[in-house]
Amino acid sequence: MIKSYSIQNSLALEITLDKHTENQASVKITLNEADYQPKVDAKLKDYAKKANIKGFRPGKAPVGIVKKMYGTSVLVEEINTILSEELNNYLKAQSFRILGEPLPEIEDADAIDWKNQKTFDFTYRIGFVEDVQVQVDASLAATAYEIELDEKTIQDTITNLREQNGEKVDAEASAEGDSLKGVLKAVNGEFEEEVSFELSAVNEKSLKKFLGLKVGDIVEFDPSKTISANLAETFNVSEEDVAKLAGPCTLIVEKISRTQPVELNQEFFDRAFGPGVVSTEEEFEAKVKELLAENYNRELRVFADEELKKTLLAQANIQLPEEFLKEWLIRSNEGKVSTEEVEREYPAYARQLSWSLISNAIAKANDIQATHEEVLARTRAMIREQMGMYGMSEQIEQYMDTFVDNYLKEKEGNNYMQMLTSIQNDKVLDFVREKAEAATEVVTVEKFKSMLEN
Known part of the structure; x- marks a missing residue:
């Protein structure tokens, strides 16, 4: 398949796609002299106006001298710019989803004669997947879980709390x-x-x-x-x-x-849950039961989510370009990971990538999005939970906006994107669970432990 794009000199730039397998292909870009030379000449003239070369007044050096000194570097720079822009535009126009980044054929690049060649061929290998198809309806197996607490679990938790504070x-x-x-x-x-x-x-x-x-x-x-x-x-x-x-x-x-073990008194109640939250042993036990249920139900939600992901992954059956992705992971990390490390970690990486493709496909098809306000709200909740663990919950509220802003800006904004993705994934799973008409199963603590082991 050949597709052409127009660049500033109005000449056609030839790009050829050659599919090797169902998820790997090569993209060949051919550049003739007319495709790049006008840009190179314009850049050299601009250099000549600004260059400070010995023997010539500033900006008065002949273009020929400037070309001799800087011609090759300008040529390489302009060709790389054209390649990057045109390859990106071409891939954006395709129906398939690009994975990783295009890998240039290193052998081809090493063979280039920049001083004498007029026509240049550049080849990139790409990995991709076609449209991800997922059927989301009542035929999909999905289960939600809810914990049933027994008295022993509650009393064991109270004993542990008393010993931890004893x-x-x-x-x-x-x-x-x-x-x-x-x-x-x-x-x-x-x-x-x-x-x-x-x-x-x-x-x-x-x-x-x-x-x-x-x-x-x-x-x-x-x-x-x-x-x-x-x-x-x-x-x-x-x-x-x-x-x-x-x-x-x-x-x-x-x-x-x-x-x-610490005594069950008001001082301990206040230390455990905050001043005045509970004032009797009965209220203390009820609060412990409430928080236990919240924690177990949160863990059950994670367990149910993983089960649902497995079901969706099996249904979508995405065939990733494994060989390409492994090479891309090695080359893109520039020596920071070994082949052995990539082989070991690849199954987890492939599963996460496949789930991301599925989640994005469902979100796009059903207009599911995470909002900025939701990101702020979840970040606040996360910080409150973390700070509360250290008995600082009352002091942090006046600085909350600063904490949230600093966290979301960390790692060059990656924290923000991770939070945004996390919220969207949760929304997608909620949507799927609703469409699948998931039944709720009540489980005991022992049953949950058995489920985790299996």
Whole structure:
């Protein structure tokens, strides 16, 4: 297929598209002297008017001298400008969707004789997809979920909150949930350090020998067979020291610490939820239940969204130009990623790209857009949630507009575009869920955990 565009010299510029596969093609652009020379000559004349060349008054150097000095660089610059503009215009006019960016054939570029050639051929490889087709109606499988909280989950959460806000006290004998401090020594090695660690790091099979210990007791164990967590993190030692802990070690107990849960009183209620929000144990429990439900339902929404995306991805069955995209990722990152890294990360990248194509197709077909006001509102909500975690929610409101503005301008505006895309994606999923007439399924916490595992 050949398509021509007119440039300023009114001559036709020839662009040829050659499709190799259903999603990869080559674009060849041929430039004759008449296509670029008028622009090159005009640029050289402009240089001559401004050039300060030794032996000539400023702006009086002959064009021939200027051409000898700058002709090749001006030629390259003007040809690159023409190529960029015409290739971009040509690809915009196509019905297919370009992925990544055109890749110039490097071998062709290296063979160019800029001083003597008059006609230039440039070839670019492109990857693309044709129109994405998605059927959104009641035939689409979609489910929404809602949590059903049990009493144990609520009480366990309250216990954790009380312990997290409690204080450490000394204990006479160790019990589950305690932490131990003492001198850890390798029986057959050189390692000997004072360490502290939580008994929660001990595996269930070995826990019994750590219960009922008192200050001064000595317990022998093999850390590699006893500690279920990372040894370096558990004992706060280097990886080099971890190697010294192979085999039997002894711990001389120096201190046993236990968390004393905080009392359920007004001071704790205010610290947990803000002044005056709750004032009784019943209200506290109700608030915990409310927030638990919000958190689980938020997680269930994410889970349901991922399920729905899988369904849409399977239906659309987009065939991406894998070979092209992998090469583009390597070349566009200019040595920052290896071939191995691209191979490893490509499946996740391809899935996200395919979903983006589907989401944009549905949004375009159904006039779904995210607004500037929605971006501001979601950014405010995000900042309130983050700041609230540090007990700063009351102080930030007067500076909220500044926080929002600064965040959205960060990363050269990428934060704004990411927020805009996120909102549009949510709107698309809501639209699909509505059209699919999604049924709501109530699930328990245990059922949700099982769903995540599967």
